Amino acid sequence: MDVKNYKCINCGSNIEYDPNLSMFRCSSCASVFSKEDLDNFYYNVNDDDLQESTGELKLEMVGEDYNTEENQLQAYNCSNCGGEIVAQGDTVATFCPYCKSPSIIRAKLQGEFKPNYILPFKIDEKRAKELYKSWISKKIYTPKDFKTRDRVDEIKGIYAPFWLYDLEMSGGFVGTGKNVSSWRSGDYVYTKTDYYTVRRGGNNSYDKVPKDASTKMDDTMMEFIEPFDYNDMKDFSMPYMSGFFAERFDQDQDICLEDAKHKAENYFEGRLRETVRGYSSFNIINSYYNFGNIKASYAMLPTYYMINKYKDKKYDFMINGQTGKIYGNPPFSWALFLKFFFITFIICYFLVAVWGVFNA
Amino acid sequence: MLKKTKSYFIILGLLIAFVAAAGSVYAAMDAQSLYLVRDHILNTDGYLTEDELDQLESRIVEIKEKYGMEHVLVVNFKSDWGYYVPDKEKFADNIFIDNNFGAGNRKSGSILLIDFYPPPGDRDIIIRTRGDLINPFQPEVKSTIDGLASRLKDRELFAALNYYLDRQLQVHKKMGEIDEKGNYIKPPFISRLINQLADLQNAGIAAVIALVICIFPLFSYKGAKTVSSRTYEVVGSFNLTTNTDVYSHSHTTSVYDPPSSSSSSSSGGGGGSSGGGSGKF
Numbered sequence: 014m015d016v017k018n019y020k021c022i023n024c025g026s027n028i029e030y031d032p033n034l035s036m037f038r039c040s041s042c043a044s045v046f047s048k049e050d051l052d053n054f055y056y057n058v059n060d061d062d063l064q065e066s067t068g069e070l071k072l073e074m075v076g077e078d079y080n081t082e083e084n085q086l087q088a089y090n091c092s093n094c095g096g097e098i099v100a101q102g103d104t105v106a107t108f109c110p111y112c113k114s115p116s117i118i119r120a121k122l123q124g125e126f127k128p129n130y131i132l133p134f135k136i137d138e139k140r141a142k143e144l145y146k147s148w149i150s151k152k153i154y155t156p157k158d159f160k161t162r163d164r165v166d167e168i169k170g171i172y173a174p175f176w177l178y179d180l181e182m183s184g185g186f187v188g189t190g191k192n193v194s195s196w197r198s199g200d201y202v203y204t205k206t207d208y209y210t211v212r213r214g215g216n217n218s219y220d221k222v223p224k225d226a227s228t229k230m231d232d233t234m235m236e237f238i239e240p241f242d243y244n245d246m247k248d249f250s251m252p253y254m255s256g257f258f259a260e261r262f263d264q265d266q267d268i269c270l271e272d273a274k275h276k277a278e279n280y281f282e283g284r285l286r287e288t289v290r291g292y293s294s295f296n297i298i299n300s301y302y303n304f305g306n307i308k309a310s311y312a313m314l315p316t317y318y319m320i321n322k323y324k325d326k327k328y329d330f331m332i333n334g335q336t337g338k339i340y341g342n343p344p345f346s347w348a349l350f351l352k353f354f355f356i357t358f359i360i361c362y363f364l365v366a367v368w369g370v371f372n373a
Numbered sequence: 374m375l376k377k378t379k380s381y382f383i384i385l386g387l388l389i390a391f392v393a394a395a396g397s398v399y400a401a402m403d404a405q406s407l408y409l410v411r412d413h414i415l416n417t418d419g420y421l422t423e424d425e426l427d428q429l430e431s432r433i434v435e436i437k438e439k440y441g442m443e444h445v446l447v448v449n450f451k452s453d454w455g456y457y458v459p460d461k462e463k464f465a466d467n468i469f470i471d472n473n474f475g476a477g478n479r480k481s482g483s484i485l486l487i488d489f490y491p492p493p494g495d496r497d498i499i500i501r502t503r504g505d506l507i508n509p510f511q512p513e514v515k516s517t518i519d520g521l522a523s524r525l526k527d528r529e530l531f532a533a534l535n536y537y538l539d540r541q542l543q544v545h546k547k548m549g550e551i552d553e554k555g556n557y558i559k560p561p562f563i564s565r566l567i568n569q570l571a572d573l574q575n576a577g578i579a580a581v582i583a584l585v586i587c588i589f590p591l592f593s594y595k596g597a598k599t600v601s602s603r604t605y606e607v608v609g610s611f612n613l614t615t616n617t618d619v620y621s622h623s624h625t626t627s628v629y630d631p632p633s634s635s636s637s638s639s640s641g642g643g644g645g646s647s648g649g650g651s652g653k654f
């Protein structure tokens with residue numbers, strides 16, 4: 014199979030995408046190239062049999078399969094040093110373990126696996142770590158030695174495969190609105206509940222509702238680091254993946270569509286609910302939604318996956334590689350919780366007492 | 374004709390005599406159907422021992438001397454003639470006023486009436502406050518009545534009366550002691566602060582506030598969703614086609630909830646204003 018390394022036009026060393034510059038930078042001579050520079054150069058050097066606008070300097074062909082199970086491990090030869098790169102079946106971008114060259118397994122991005130879009134990283138690894146440190150420092154119930162450690166055990170910039178769905182929706186719901194009033198008459202307290210039948214219906218369109226397409230990615234984490242700003246999205250081009258890991262989808266668009274529909278239903282229902290006003294309480298009895306003009310596109314979205322170990326346990330975090338939004342599972346200390354509660358209680362107790370003195 | 378007129382006068386005289394007799398009986402019932410067992414304790418029907426009566430009386434005297442508040446305890450107030458008192462709160466005010474209870478110029482103090490005669494569940498607790506005690510004790514009336522009721526249900530009369538004096542004492546401590554002229558001496562700030570800190574109710578309030586403050590950060594401990602129902606919406610595409618709210622029906626329920634534990638401040642019989650409340654047990 015083909016493994017692609019993008020090389021510096023000047024010195025031939027590896028180049029990587031630099032999120033800070035939004036350009037490609039040589040790791041040796043620090044030359045900086047734009048996407049257009051690379052396109053022009055590689056287009057002139059080789060014919061691109063993938064009909065890509067980018068090309069390659071050298072391809073090392075064919076590796077071997079380590080096993081035959083799903084998600085099998087496969088071996089490739091690094092086009093830079095010839096070392097063996099072993100990657101899982103869905104990995105499309107990785108690094109050579111010997112020369113650390115960023116390597117893109119081009120054959121895995123062909124046909125149905127060729128993404129439509131890519132959203133380049135906006136923040137680099139250093140900035141991602143800074144954001145994490147700032148975020149974790151605000152977690153008051155996380156042990157101090159975990160928060161203040163300088164080292165991050167593992168951080169990977171990963172292009173996560175996503176299906177983006179354009180949807181048109183129609184539908185609505187029927188629900189019951191209640192207004193409750195109460196009054197006293199003699200020895201009796203009366204409570205009157207007025208019931209209303211509330212109907213709302215309409216239509217709406219959604220653009221690029223995301224659903225991660227890899228079973229390796231935690232759905233909850235992915236949902237919490239949303240949204241991505243699609244204004245920076247570009248037509249897919251492999252050089253953007255240089256310097257990052259990437260996975261290809263292992264759930265096709267039909268499987269993910271149900272989840273995307275469910276998300277869109279929640280959004281639409283939320284929109285309709287905003288129009289229900291003036292009730293003490295409201296609950297939906299029945300809802301109905303129809304979808305039309307569904308269009309799916311395949312995109313690579315930037316994420317940082319981070320692992321930190323603490324007392325022999327791994328704690329993982331996910332960072333949006335574009336916006337820096339973080340979701341994770343920091344360790345929780347009951348001792349800190351009780352300590353914080355005790356201090357807060359003492360302060361509140363004193364303040365309540367002072368308030369009592371002046372209001373007695 | 375003269376004979377007929379005479380008989381009218383006789384009937385009229387009898388009527389006047391009857392009304393006068395009834396009025397005097399009622400008046401007597403209001404003011405004289407109770408008897409003192411101690412200076413501030415009336416009509417206990419033998420529910421309390423001599424020792425218990427002495428203890429209660431001595432506490433009441435101590436409170437009067439130190440805080441300038443005079444309290445009166447009355448147990449059972451069915452009259453000697455067997456009449457039930459029609460307006461028990463007015464009756465309590467009358468006992469307090471007619472017997473010249475109350476300390477200081479403003480005749481401050483309280484009277485507690487407990488009536489064991491009615492069947493359980495319909496027995497009365499009446500608290501009336503006078504003078505300087507009206508406003509400070511008013512917020513405590515309901516909880517005091519509840520506390521009394523729970524003890525009286527267990528037939529712990531002595532404990533209930535002591536509890537009542539304890540609650541009064543709590544309020545008096547906040548108000549301060551009196552000097553030789555009967556003026557209130559405002560306790561120093563530290564002393565009042567200690568009193569407030571000793572109040573378990575304040576500790577409970579502080580614990581609830583602290584818990585809310587401590588739990589709040591947990592809601593976004595892992596991260597917070599920021600996707601709204603409009604995030605992926607195509608701008609201007611939302612179109613509301615059905616928008617109806619139709620009245621369906623109403624449902625009314627009623628709960629029997631007599632204002633038994635209500636507290637009130639009102640003008641009492643015999644002049645001057647009074648506060649307090651009543652409850653059942």
